[in-house]
Amino acid sequence: MADGQIVVSGLTKQFRRVRAVDNLSFTVEPGRVTGFLGPNGAGKTTTLRMLLGLVAPTAGNATIGGQHYADLPDSLRVVGAGLEAASFHKGRTGRDHLRVLCAAGGLPYQRADEALEMVGLTPAAKRKVKGYSLGMKQRLGIAAGMLGDPAVLIFDEPANGLDPEGIRWMRDLLSGFAKQGRTVLVSSHLLSEVQLFADDVVIIAAGKLIRQGRVSELTDADGMQRVRVRTPEPQKLLAELKAPGTAVQTEDDGALLVTGIPAAAVGHAALVAGVELHELSPQRADLERIFLELTSGKAGIR
Numbered sequence: 001m002a003d004g005q006i007v008v009s010g011l012t013k014q015f016r017r018v019r020a021v022d023n024l025s026f027t028v029e030p031g032r033v034t035g036f037l038g039p040n041g042a043g044k045t046t047t048l049r050m051l052l053g054l055v056a057p058t059a060g061n062a063t064i065g066g067q068h069y070a071d072l073p074d075s076l077r078v079v080g081a082g083l084e085a086a087s088f089h090k091g092r093t094g095r096d097h098l099r100v101l102c103a104a105g106g107l108p109y110q111r112a113d114e115a116l117e118m119v120g121l122t123p124a125a126k127r128k129v130k131g132y133s134l135g136m137k138q139r140l141g142i143a144a145g146m147l148g149d150p151a152v153l154i155f156d157e158p159a160n161g162l163d164p165e166g167i168r169w170m171r172d173l174l175s176g177f178a179k180q181g182r183t184v185l186v187s188s189h190l191l192s193e194v195q196l197f198a199d200d201v202v203i204i205a206a207g208k209l210i211r212q213g214r215v216s217e218l219t220d221a222d223g224m225q226r227v228r229v230r231t232p233e234p235q236k237l238l239a240e241l242k243a244p245g246t247a248v249q250t251e252d253d254g255a256l257l258v259t260g261i262p263a264a265a266v267g268h269a270a271l272v273a274g275v276e277l278h279e280l281s282p283q284r285a286d287l288e289r290i291f292l293e294l295t296s297g298k299a300g301i302r
């Protein structure tokens, strides 16, 4: 496959009464981790299922490297997917679970061990899956997606149930896959998670696209920029912070919270005012707040 770009175009799914996905269009680029974000019931799983040919769209298209999933000649080697909490045969060992998938997909058994190694499950390879923790099951789901060494990885809520250490591990693993040039699309309903592990984000609510972009662009967007500054002479600094669009609030601890101009401009104002600075810190806008602003009124848990 020349290119692992995912293109979703005018995708719509109408279940009897519910329009789960509504004229949705976005692209997902190779070499990056893209978080697919939306509140519960937003239509994430339905979109991923259409992308993987498991649900027929009512209208529109979803392609991977320019082809529909069903038309991919050797899908396991092109796309690795883990949807929902993968259904494991509880009496099987982790290794046997992967070997069954290898057999079904025409892959050598050795891939099972390689995938287990990749997700750090080698020590538990011969244990039955019923004894695995939720985090271990998530790792096994990722190993299953990696069996065919695919260029495109699609996971539904892979960080669900992981503790903070597990989420860090997941972030490193996914960004490692992206650095190898793979396309990584990961859904989540937790903004804090996406902020931790994604480069790009596609936000949907009620089946519709709300926003697509780089996480950094979203959090640093104009108007969302805030700079916290502390000085023993706030009044002198305030007199210099008069550029149009600048707003200043005083925090409980006496620090000034400046919005509308970048940190460098605040630093320059301090130089001009001749005041000493004890703090000058750009505040990253919280994705959670942005998300709530973007989806308010449209989300509604369905």
Ligand SMILES: Nc1ncnc2c1ncn2[C@@H]1O[C@H](COP(=O)(O)OP(=O)(O)OP(=O)(O)O)[C@@H](O)[C@H]1O
Residues within 6 Å of the ligand: 015, 016, 018, 019, 020, 038, 039, 040, 041, 042, 043, 044, 045, 046, 047, 189, 302
């Ligand atoms: N097979 C189905 N038949 C009828 N309605 C469905 C079906 N599958 C999903 N829906 C409905 O479509 C909407 C979107 O569901 P979907 O599971 O895609 O959302 P989601 O964003 O993945 O949510 P969550 O984060 O809770 O998993 C919901 O209202 C859901 O009830």
